[in-house]
Amino acid sequence: MGRLRFATLSVIALCAACPAVFAADPAPVAAAIETGSLGGKDAEIGAAARRLIEPVAAAAHLLPADALPVDGAAAVAPPKPTPEELDRTALSTFYQARGDAPLWVTGEGFTAKARLALAELQRAGDWGLDPADFKVADIKGAPTPEALAEAESGLSLAVMAYARHARGGKIAKPAEQLSSYFDRRPQWMDRGALLSALAAADDPAPVLADLHPKHPQFNLLRQAWLETLRAKTAKGVKMPAGAELKPGDSHADIGVLRKRLGVTVAEGASPEVFDERLADAVRGFQTLKGITADGVLTAETRSKLNQPIKGNTDQLAANMQMWRYIPADLGDMHVMLNVPEYEIRIFKAGDEVFHERVTVGLINKQTPIFSDSMELVTFKSRWRVPDSIKVREIWPSLLSGGGMMRQHGLEMRRESTDELVDWRKIDWSKTPMDDYVIWQPPGKINQLGIVKFSFPNKHYVFMHDTPDKHMFAWTRRANSHGCMRIRNPLKMAEVILAADKGWDRAKIDDLVKTGPDHNLVPLDKKIPVHIVYFTARVLEGGKIETFGDIYGHENRFALALKGQWNKIKVGPDHLEPVDEKTPPRIAQRKAPKAKSDDSVAGLINSVLGGGF
Known part of the structure; x- marks a missing residue:
């Protein structure tokens, strides 16, 4: 078994917050030092560190019995390493490559370079981070090899933690920890490259500062954050x-x-x-x-x-954190839709080339927050009703007479055979929905309108036109099943297809007028799409513009950043599969009376008329 190097260690004080498998017994280290078996200060530090880390390599016996394979059974896949464990692995490789030479200490204690790193960690609050997350015990008195090994490993692990937090790692899995609708992860970090840069730098502070987002708006929010703090202290x-x-x-x-x-x-x-x-x-x-x-x-x-500028520190910190998840490269041409603002913009080479109003998902059917790539523009599209709407909305309507099918001209097909079926002749109290798909053909009442913009994703959401133009006059425009409707979609299509194919507006209008139904136009080059959730933006001159926290993401991030996890309501996973086999309870209800058509129409408008 290959030896593990000292940087992956966490001595007793540090291991208290880690899995038990990382705990180490210091007795062999102390024995080695007492017997004088270590030669030279650096050798003593390295040997002590290796002794402390060795139990990690031999920790398989510490796994619970039910995690080990039994005769005839398949081996249980080991859990994926945590970010902290990835830090340790990277540090182990780094120190092994440098022959266990310390990065931060000498036989006398911390180096001047280490003091610069420690000072930068203490200034983490200037970036909206919590300095308490990166505490490193100082070396007091005449340092022993054990104390030096602890200091070396402690600072290395703290620096790696700082790097992760700069990229969003304070909240590593927001989709699990906060809301399944916030589908983002911390930005990837090359740990090896970071450690090499730290080793080469005389002053590690600029290397650490460079880990934070470079987006101009992040920097403006940070400055507003600092000014807000100064308004109190100065x-x-x-x-x-x-x-x-x-x-x-x-x-x-x-x-x-x-x-x-x-x-x-x-x-x-x-x-x-x-x-x-x-x-x-x-x-x-x-x-x-x-x-x-x-x-x-x-x-x-x-x-x-x-x-002085006076902002809301919790709000500014939450928005800074949300910027940490945004890709460093947004794309030369990219789409950015800010949900709380109800607006969409397209940028090309840094310039805004399109800006419009949108509508987004209801509070209980939210527009998810994620990034993907637009691949397809469809004119006069048909609409496949998502399984969630099919089961939760259409199936109850079928059990009550199928008003929604008639009202919106929906058609049904068997998925296994693609044959058109007459839904009126099926007993839906006894028939599962899993082999049936529901479509709305193109037309004036089609909920996708004239054009749809697709960026395939697991949330099954997209951007599209709508026949219900009146909704764009509303101040609060959260009224769909998650998809985003564009007020001027033909202009958006013109901007995208002009850049992608050189088409002009006359070409777009001709496609709409004479082109076939469900006319698919694949893009030659994918366009990054960023669905974002920013409730604060800094304008020219330092004015802070704010938007309502319609889904509560800002509040959840603010609470998480302060460690108040017990106050966060995560909610159900919106991606859980729906049951397409068990008829809904509405099967036991009576069919609605004829005079209830208006209420059915109201339901349709909220379910389908609002678009998906």
């Missing part, structure tokens, strides 16, 4: 009028500037010297306020510093 601090000051200058006003921006001074340095860290804070503030971000304390900057 209350009453006024920036006086005065001369223009640049990095490197020394002036009494620099001390006031530090207080206003909450920037501490390095040990032994003068608070009245304009250092680079203070200049970075000034540049961030200038970016937020929409003025030249040169780090110079100009008259305009002085004036803006006396106009």
Whole structure:
């Protein structure tokens, strides 16, 4: 069995929060040190660390008996490694490649490089993270090899945790931990490349800071977050009028500037010297306020510093966290639909080329939050009723006379044979629905309207037109079964197909007028689609625009970031399969009276008229 290197260890204090399989007995280490079997400080640190980590490699005997295969039975697949375990594996490989040479300590304690890393971890709050998640015990007194091994491993694991949290790993599985509708994961991180970069850097702080999202809106939200915190801590601090000051200058006003921006001074340095860290804070503030971000304390900057921004820290932190899941590369041309805003935009080469109103899913039939790629535009599409609507809405209607089928001209086919069937001749109280599919043919009342935009996904949602144009005048437009309806879909088709195929609006209009039904137009190049959920956005000049938390995602993220998991209601998994074999209880009810047509029409409008 290959030996595991010291960086994957977590000594007793660190292993308290890890699975029991990672616990280590320090006795062999202490014995080795006491007997003098280790040579040299680095060798003592490496050997002590290896002794501490060795139980991990030999931990199979610690698995519960029911997890081990028995005679004649298939072996139980091991669980997927956790992010923390992946950290340990990467660190083990990293240290093995460097011959167990420590990264952060010498025989005397933490290096200057380690102190810089520790300082950056302590500033995690500047990025909306919790510094308590990255605590590392300091080395006190004359360090022993055991203490040095603990410090080395502790800082390495803390740095890896920081990196994961910067990419969204504080809430690693939001679809499971918060809501199945929030279908995102932390952005992928190359642990080996990160460790190599940290090893090569004299100052690890920029390497760690570079892990955070680069999206401009994330940076603006971060600056708004910092300003909101400063509004509390720097209350009453006024920036006086005065001369223009640049990095490197020394002036009494620099001390006031530090207080206003909450920037501490390095040990032994003068608070009245304009250092680079203070200049970075000034540049961030200038970016937020929409003025030249040169780090110079100009008259305009002085004036803006006396106009603090006050936002909601929980809301800003939640929105920053949601940005951490967004792909770093949105796509040269991409679609972004912000659910709480009820609006969609298309960007090309950084420019907005389309912007329209949309409607989204009901509170109990939400539009899921995820990213995928648009592959197909369909004109005059037929609509296959999703299984969830077929079972939960259409089947009860069939048991009560089939009003919904008639009202919307729906047709039924056997899925196994594709034959058209007469649904009126079937006893739906005794017939399962699993071999039947329901379609709505193209036409004026088709719920998909004239055009549909498809980006195949497990949620079975897409974007489309609608015959119910009046809904776009509503302020609150959450009224579908999850799909997104576009107010001007032909313009959207024009923008997409002009970029993809060079078509103009005349070509689009001709397809609508003379083209066949269910006319599929595959895209030559897939277009990234990002369904997002941002309830706060920073506008030019630092104004914070907010939107209603219609699905409660913001609140759940805010609670999770504060560790208040007991207050979060996750809700059922909306992707659980529906039962297509058991007739619904409505089978025991009486059929509705003829005069109830209006109420049936109302139901249809909410179920089908609102689109899927």
